[in-house]
Amino acid sequence: xxxxxxxxxxxxxxxxxxxxxxxxxxxxxxxxxxxxxxxxxxxxxxxxxxxxxxxxxxxxxxxxxxxxxxxxxxxxxxxxxxxxxxxxxxxxxxxxxxxxxxxxxxxxxxxxxxxxxxxxxxxxxxxxxxxxxxxxxxxxxxxxxxxxxxxxxxxxxxxxxxxxxxxxxxxxxxxxx
Ligand code: HEC
Numbered sequence: 001x002x003x004x005x006x007x008x009x010x011x012x013x014x015x016x017x018x019x020x021x022x023x024x025x026x027x028x029x030x031x032x033x034x035x036x037x038x039x040x041x042x043x044x045x046x047x048x049x050x051x052x053x054x055x056x057x058x059x060x061x062x063x064x065x066x067x068x069x070x071x072x073x074x075x076x077x078x079x080x081x082x083x084x085x086x087x088x089x090x091x092x093x094x095x096x097x098x099x100x101x102x103x104x105x106x107x108x109x110x111x112x113x114x115x116x117x118x119x120x121x122x123x124x125x126x127x128x129x130x131x132x133x134x135x136x137x138x139x140x141x142x143x144x145x146x147x148x149x150x151x152x153x154x155x156x157x158x159x160x161x162x163x164x165x166x167x168x169x170x171x172x173x174x175x176x177x
Contacts (some may be wrong), residue, residue: 020106031097047130055120061148063156065165071153072168079103082134083113085171096134103154104169115158123151 006136021027028036061067076085082100084090093100103113114122129137138147153165 051124055124060120061152063152067149068165071149074150074167086169088171112157119155
């Protein structure tokens with residue numbers, strides 16, 4: 001009897017507490033708020049499981065000088081505002097939640113940005129975006145060739161790149177002719 005009383009009370013109280021939490025302004029919705037309990041685990045696990053299922057295993061595109069240069073122009077025009085330039089972080093990228101990783105920043109073991117991620121994973125993220133983050137889906141903004149070119153560039157960010165490629169992703173680079 002007690003058990004059922006507890007169960008029924010729980011069934012009523014739990015949703016009420018949840019409603020109060022939602023409706024009285026306690027949910028962490030501002031960029032500066034601490035993450036929700038298990039927020040990172042849930043979002044990261046879910047994202048990676050989906051990417052493992054869908055991401056192409058291989059790039060149809062070679063890191064040729066032309067592809068790298070076009071990738072750099074796309075990066076400068078569409079990505080640098082959040083992900084930073086070569087040698088300069090983006091002030092806006094830090095103010096997003098989650099933060100936009102700085103894709104030209106070296107970080108441990110010679111990795112630069114996402115150079116340690118499989119190129120298909122980066123392509124998936126560029127194509128589909130990452131929900132509830134500032135990362136847009138570029139599927140309707142770039143064509144598949146362009147999305148591969150920028151992904152191939154980022155996969156090779158830790159390698160020696162041609163000077164014109166680096167110049168294109170430096171701050172103040174001239175816009176496309
Ligand atoms: C409006 C800001 C914004 C723009 C523009 C933007 N991104 Fe992002 N991007 C983000 C944010 C924020 C994240 C972090 C998402 C997360 O951690 O869940 C992200 C994540 C990523 C990641 C995953 C990084 C990692 O560490 O796994 C890649 C790769 C990426 N973006 C590539 C690009 C490329 C390429 C472009 C341009 C074609 C681009 N982004 C444009 C905000 C942006």
